[in-house]
Amino acid sequence: MGPLNIEPFKIFEEAQKFQKKMAAGMQVLGNLDDVEFGVTDKEEIYREDKLVVYRFRGDSKPTAKTPTLIVYALVNRPYMVDLQEDKSLVRNLLAQGEDVYLIDWGYPDQADRWLTLDDYINGYIRRSVDAVARNAGVKKINLLGICQGGAFSLCFSAIHPHKVKNLITMVTPVDFHTPDNMLSNWTRNMDADLFVDTIGNVPADLMNWCYLMLKPMRLLQQKYVGMVDILDNKLELENFLRMEKWIFDSPDQAGEAFRQFMRDFYQGNKLVKGGLKLGKHEVDLKNITMPVLNIFAEQDHLVPPDSSRALQAAVGSKDYTQIAFKGGHIGIYVSGRAQREVPPAIHDWLRARA
Template identity: 40%
Template sequence: MYSYAMLAQMISDSIVRYQEGLMKTQELMRKNDVSVGSTPHDVIYVGRKIRLLHYKPVIDAKNLHPIPVIVTYALINKYYILDLQEDRSFVGNLIKQGFDVYMVDWGTPEPIDKHLTFDDYIGRYLDRLVDMVRDRSGAEKVTLLGYCQGGTMSIMYTALKQEKVANLVTIAPVIDTEKDTSVVANLCKSIDADRIIDTYGNLPAEFLHRFYMMLKPFSQGMYKYINLLDNLDDEYFVSNFLRVEKWLFDTPAIAGGLFKQWINDIYKGNLLVKGKFVLCGKRIDLKSIEVPLLNIVASDDHLVSPECSIPLNYHVSSEDKMLRVYNCGHIGLIASKLSQSKVLPEVGKWLRSKSSKRLEQIR
């Protein structure tokens, strides 16, 4: 057993090591050009700080799968978590499998954007980007692939504009928040979004930094820096660490109007599952969704409880729907060895089967 003196000394040593690791991280970030989002792409649209990226195929264009894939990430943090490094790039893997991949970069809202809501982001911006991809590719419909909040937004869009969507792939979407027992959900259900936004206009990025620290204060706020000190000689470990650190702190503000809806309507009201969420004047009914659905969930997700994501399969009317649960965490679904070896191959196999059916219909 440890004496109080021994425990006090261990805590003191840990604090010192944490401070050393934090200072070392700051030094390495200053000295190194931390490259992210390096998969070759063209920026084919820029408007209102939103960009549409088109990734360059690695196979002959005529052999690409006929249905383009539009990837939508959350408005929290930046899209390049899906392209963090070459050997664990989500979009890079899809490209190698022969898919025509586009990515939405939502950008960073400014004070003037404080009134933007889901009506703007989904009904205007995402719809415009979908039409651009349809025109550019010549495809009648697209596959929407959404991660986290981006998955929820892809679901909303599909219910609103189903005639433009061929397939829907969702990864850890926020759906039934009454069943979400995560720390994130508990915090979202307890905060006063109206007061925050009335004070600040948009949700400040600093709020999100502190929010993430509260989720895992020791593993994310202390021990990871100690772990860095123990692995300074491992160049691969250090480069990966710096990329993730860059992503964690590269947090945009969130438009005030949308943030209020996200907290009040989705988390507190659970209106999406109840069929009471209104988008562009239309009540979003999950039962109206009939397109093929692949819903991917992490069993150890600490950001979105699997019990929150799984109900999507019960609420849509799609006859062709699949649920896959992987033994990993939230980020593990899209930026890990497991993602590369298991998740993405299954996504590719599922999408290829839909492309084959589409080709048969065209013929």
């Protein structure tokens, strides 16, 4: 008995089905409108250089007294948290009564080449936090950091703990040297100075290529075979294309900040080992004494769960909670399970610490 039990006629059927899907897909693709994203109403409350801080508007007024500011990563666009009506972390948090704000970093260009992590964290984020606090009429706010934005939120909370009431981190790398961290393995021996001195700002396409190469067969081939399956379904195809848009709509990375992130976080692992300095401030995670909620994804290929789990031992907070989500790095925002589980979990945790 061999491993294959494929009748010849089944092969032909499969091929014919593929052809039909392709033909139908041509028609659907031709009639698709531009995909839309970022569905929730929002107002601008602060602007500085290319950065804009938005406050989202829900159907009803927020019941939470403390606003929550989402700090997204620099490497992707933040509309992942508000991708479409039925896939929106923001919308679901608003529905729970939270008062949600978000930092949109914009698209850095050569003028931003010299922005350092100090500029981002002790500059942009600090002033954004102040702006949100001012707007809400409070002294402390909640921070919700995502991925690289989570690492930034940790640094910020360690340096300015008096400005943060509750800290939530999602799919956030903390220990960059776990053995299953592929990105870390690739960057560990690279000459960060040579790299940034040569190319300046790191092009978004280059970053995307690196992400694709984490799972090249799945992300460059298998995904598009799967796309053929949905070619004749307009709704699913739109969802697919919206996700494609988000994946490849990435900003370039400011050279200096990238250099420091690569050297101090990926290579030096200073966030957990210590010795991380941002301007005149030393980052000591033990200064994080406010309540911390750490949410990570169990099938995350970008930020391994163990990398996030390390937060528990690193922070000084006595009120630490962690949630392991069954899904991947992106699924934690857009999957059906995520819509059902993540926003209520965040809301309940915050309400208990209001």
